[in-house]
Amino acid sequence: MEEAWYLEEAPAPDEEIITLARARQDNLTKPKGSLGRLEDVAIQLAGNQGTLNPKIERPAIVVFAGDHGVAAEGISAYPQSVTSEMVRNFSAGGAAITVLAKTLNVPFRVFNMGTVDSLEELPNVEDRRVAAGTQNICNSPAMDERQFEECMAAGKEAIDTAGDIDLFIGGEMGIGNSTIAAAMAVAHTKLAAQAMVGRGTGINDQGLAKKAAVVTRALSKHIPHMRAGADYLRRIGGFEVNALAAAYIRAAQRGIAVMVDGYICTAAAMAAVKVNPSIRPWLFFSHCSAEPGHEKLLVKLEAKPLLSLEMRLGEGSGAALALPILQAACALHRDMASFDEAGVSRGG
Structure with missing residues (x-):
């Protein structure tokens, strides 16, 4: 084979x-x-x-968007409709990452990997919708093998169609994906869920406890079945998280440096390294976010971030801010x- x-x-x-x-x-x-x-x-x-x-003269930014079945567990302060609304906002240039991309004069695209709501054709948005969100990882694997391979192919495509770039900045958008990142972080570090979950979109203490319980419940279902690195992505990943991991792998294979963003992107990077350890030297880590699990993931990866600004926005925003630092170092x-x-x- x-x-x-x-x-x-x-x-x-x-x-x-x-x-x-x-x-x-x-x-x-x-x-x-x-x-x-x-x-x-x-x-x-x-x-x-x-x-x-x-x-570093030809950077590019790609944000991957997707929804998550685990949102049904009530782990976010925002409804899932926000994911598709933010894709429209990215397209219109009104999001933090699009402002940063314009400020830094960096090409920007969005890959819609699987919003719950179908979207009209939008400027700078590639429609790669695998399904209307993943399955709820508390009940079943996030996706089947076909969907997993579709996500990996989309991540590869994002790099292969980006032109002659020398730095890839990936971002993500998806209500519920900080829960997915926490689940992946716990799976890879073996630390307790309470140590790895954060407030994400701004949940309260009760929501935080629920989020930790959801992560623990999901992992008890999937951990016994995880053998290879790809199993982590298929069982507890997300359409946008998996495409991001694939893009990291493909960039490294093509000799393109990667600037990793915050907690969710670092979870994707951790999964990518599990799948393909040879990519690790190509990863640069932009910042340590305010999400408590992020620092622990960075330690696991033996990664030293360039910035610490108490950010927890995602979208690739911290990675974009670190771009001029990398250019100045060169x-x-x-x-x-x-x-x-x-x-x-x-x-x-």
């Missing part, structure tokens, strides 16, 4: 370039290590791109003078 495309390994970083890039950072006109994380990301990107002059690495070039004396 032919191996699924998402299991094919991504290219490995160039270790020789990484060594040379680290030496260059140590030879620039600054105290060694004084640019902190900016040095780390420039070195990582140099190794990924196989050059001592890394650049510019500093490329364009700063060495001690010899500048005629500056080194420290002892």
Whole structure:
């Protein structure tokens, strides 16, 4: 049987370039290590791109949208109709991520993976609707094998049709998907649900307790049946979360760096790494959100986020904000003078 495309390994970083890039950072006109994380990301990107002059010049943003059957458990402060309403808002340019995309001059698209409501044709919105939302994971797997493969194919398509890009920023929209992210986080970390659920759209303490109970109940049903990484996505994922994970995998396979957004995107990234561990060096992590489980997921991934702004919006908003930091790190690495070039004396 032919191996699924998402299991094919991504290219490995160039270790020789990484060594040379680290030496260059140590030879620039600054105290060694004084640019902190900016040095780390420039070195990582140099190794990924196989050059001592890394650049991020052609980023693209794709938001995946979808609804979740688990919303029937009353785990969100908003009705599911908000998902499709927000897709219209994305199309009209009125959402946070679309404002950021315009501000940063980054191409933006939406993939509708499965809103409960069918939508009219909208500018910048690709209709890839698998179904009217997933199944309720408290009762059954989120999706069947055919739907799972459709989601993975859509994520691949989002990258393959994005043109000649050098950074992918993924976002998500879906009422109920912070519950899905928490379930995936618990499944991958084995921590208690209470540690991984957050207020999402703004639920109260009673809602928070209900959300934790829903996650625990769902996982007790599915954990015994999870063997491979893809099982996590099919059983407890979401149409938009799975497409996002697939896009991360495909970007890495094509040598495109990925900027991961907040809690839900990090849960998708964790699942993607479980499916295909070779993609991990291609992932950069933008920020640590206000969702309590996010920091724990980042620790599990050994990821150091660039920002901490107490954000919990999603949509790819934190990743978009981190884009100029990555670009600045590249510019500093490329364009700063060495001690010899500048005629500056080194420290002892």
